[in-house]
Amino acid sequence: TFSSNFCHFFVAFLSKCAWALCGGLHGPTSYVNSKTRCSGSEFNVPPSAEFVARVSGIPTMAKLPYRETAEGLQAAFVGVPIDTGTSNRPGARFGPRQIRVESAMLRAYNSGTRAAPYESVVVADIGDVNVNVYDLKDTCRRIREAYRKIVATGCIPLTMGGDHTIAYPILQAVAEKYGPVGLVHVDAHIGHGTPFRRCVEEGLLDCRRVVQIGLRGSGYSADSYEWSRSQGFRVVQAEECWHKSLTPLMAEVRAQMGDGPVYLSFDIDALDPGFAPGTGTPEIAGLTPIQGVEIIRGCRGLNLVGCDLVEVSPAYDTTGNTALTGANLLFEMLCVLPMVKYY
Template sequence: MSRPTDATRRNPATGERYAPHLEPRYREIATFLRAPLVERLDALDIALVGIPFDGGVSNRPGARLGPREMRNQSSLMRSIHHVTRQDPFAQASIADIGDVRFSSIYDLERVSDDIAAHYRALHQAGVIPLSAGGDHSVTYPILRGLAADAPVGLIHIDAHTDTWDAFQGSKFHHGGPFRLACEAGLIDPKRTVQIGIRGAQNTAQGWDYSDASGMRVVFMEEVEALGIEAVIAEARRIVGDGPVYLSFDIDSVDPAFAPGTGTPEVGGLTSLQALQLVRGFRGLPLVGADVVEVAPPFDPTGNTALLGATLMYELLCLLAERCAAQAEPK
């Protein structure tokens, strides 16, 4: 069982306890997956966190609005998984703790420091973060907060390797978080797999860096040739049994299903493949996860944010199951 929690709120009129995620979906404040909104960490197993920042994009902004719209769309989520029959809210203490706050939104290095400090506090409190970006530059400081003591493995699902060097004079951009993380010793490149990579580039620098450092790059053509189950098996082989972080860039999904992103690349995963891929990592010792690059201005239908929220639910199931397994008596 999870730790005791004060995250379950009380009805102010009756004093009775009630869970927001079981209320009618049009009620309550829009939080991630209808979890309670709390400020304290001492009762939590898993914290749902927003990072409304897109100052690291190289072209089209909009991902700063991703957390808010994913909160809105996650009001459509329910609790019990249709395949696993798992209820993450029954397995762990879960709450939305709001957004990371920034001391200087126009200073990229200070933004990185703010995010790192936020996640360092979560890590020290023993709370596992599930985050919604924001652009992909935010994953580097997340890892700074979670992996300062020892490198972790990485499952990175994306259209791009995000291992490029400095862009326009800055290293804090959404095309370089995993190069920075590798150089800082935050991830083990031999325990890193990048899935769904595709799209033409003006330089091979990112692909070459991933390859030279020892990362396993699974281009989309190989995903199609192998099939999702074989890709899952390969990824699990690479990351092994050690701690691992999972980062999901929504542009790994074909823009036919997820047009609301800053750098769309045709020929990607279907929505179903994306869900199956994430679900295939049950049982791994995840230290955290994120869904990034949802840019609502490029998708007036809201479907991209809905997919992002659904992926957050799938990831929450993985994290909650892990918490429950750790809490069981040996």
Template sequence: MKEKQIKQPSTAFASPRFCNTGNFMRMERVSESEGLDFAIYGIPFDTACSYRTGARFGPQAIRNISVMMKTNHTIHEVNLLDYLTGADLGDVNIVPGYIHPTYERIEEFTSEILNAGAVPIALGGDHSITLGELRAIHKKHGKVSLIHFDSHADINYEVFGEKYNHGTPFRRAIEEGLIDPHKSVQIGMRGSLYDAGEFKLAKELGLTLIPTHEVREIGIPETIKRICEVVGDNKAFLTFDIDFFDPAYAPATGTPEVGGYTSFEGLQFIRGLKDINFVGFDIVEVAPPYDIADITSLLAANVVFEFLALLALKKKNQ
């Protein structure tokens, strides 16, 4: 088979950032994943939201502002595209308002990426989409660890009498045997709750939940240490809800919660996960209609960049 030739994105020295936009970091748009180390794709579905919709516009907003990203990660001392081959595959053709047909399309799209040997990197979309991704991940890798940054645990049994919603995906993932809860960690939960026992419920389900007040007590380095101890050498999927950040840093999201993290703190968490064996990633709940000067989308693009740097660092050290 002929090796895929993927062009490096143009630098801002050669092509202004407002030219040739539409793909993540102005990477090449391709139609298949063969020969790639990672594949960026959008899942513009938001009709499982419980409050503000708008995350269907998240993938394109993240792509548009990602022109600000450069390929060198100064802390890890790695150039992403010196070690990785990647491209933007466009979007899953979701079915607005219909979650189960959308799940089928997400699973099929993600499976094609995985079967080609690439790491899927999804731009959401509300948090319900992660269940479809995890179904594909499970087909390829079996039960994986979940590393979940969020202000909400998303382990409700039902929302509005429905089992499939952006507040239920990880309850379903455990029930379907897609993740190993005993090797999974949820970080950052905070705010008021309908069920005062939700954190206890997470423990009953086998999950390790580290709420924000506990993170503040033990500190970020210790929290990272605990994450790594729980996950160990298990394969892991990283899911990052943008409302993990305080709304002062990420106002454009469907269910904001005050008392969250700064942009630097969020990036610090991801940088600390360099020893985890990741097999997939998503960033969800960016709702551009509520954004101010693209700050939420820019932060989401940086989260993706940090995850890519982890993949590049791992490849560099092999």
């Protein structure tokens, strides 16, 4: 009996070693799953924690391969590590790094929706924009130029912030390629860094196709959202979201967005600080993580041309849960891109 058990163990051990030699230890560039351990494919697939310890290796988003450019990719995770535009607590410049660390928990399939992004999309981590932490205007120029190169390849950027200022130069580059875009903006605030006011002034947004969800908190006037409504935006305050599913809301949003290009911008402070304390400007009585997931999953079917997850500030994230939540929301964004396969 001992000899038989040992043989079974040894065979299993050799199988795992063979998988590792086929690329599992280093983030394989060929498709690998439990059925076809080393079968060839054009997709990048993270190594499974069944075979490779999560704590090993260099942290990339979801343990994907690192690439220097977006060439040949259909989607790319990009970090923009700045907090120069932060109005309250700094620290979001370290957000992309911590999101990558916590993303080691992610697996290959979305069990809730049966999405299989790594069988559908050529995706990798292309690192960070080389920002200027002393000069916000120069940083915006650098971001705009970096994203021009990314979107010129046809790649869809999935961005890790950084403070919300980054949405402005990103949308400058996105609108140069696609024209004015619709916007799904999930946030507690409309004024932080004023990226979307700048976007309206420059004609980057199709204002008939803008929705802002989760807005809340005290303000400088009785109606803090009058400006947004006057532009034609749909404003959904947090109070309208309490104690309910947001699936019906997202059905209305999909109808509003139509088939035109859409950008998704998700500030982690849209979530209640009880769930996501690691952010610069927390506001009580916010959305739940479940509602955050409902919003992103509700974007399935939209013509998404870019997404971001911003304002993770690790210094205030003592458990890592905020960055972990951010990593999972970014994975959900990957899963709703237009080309993703579902089982």
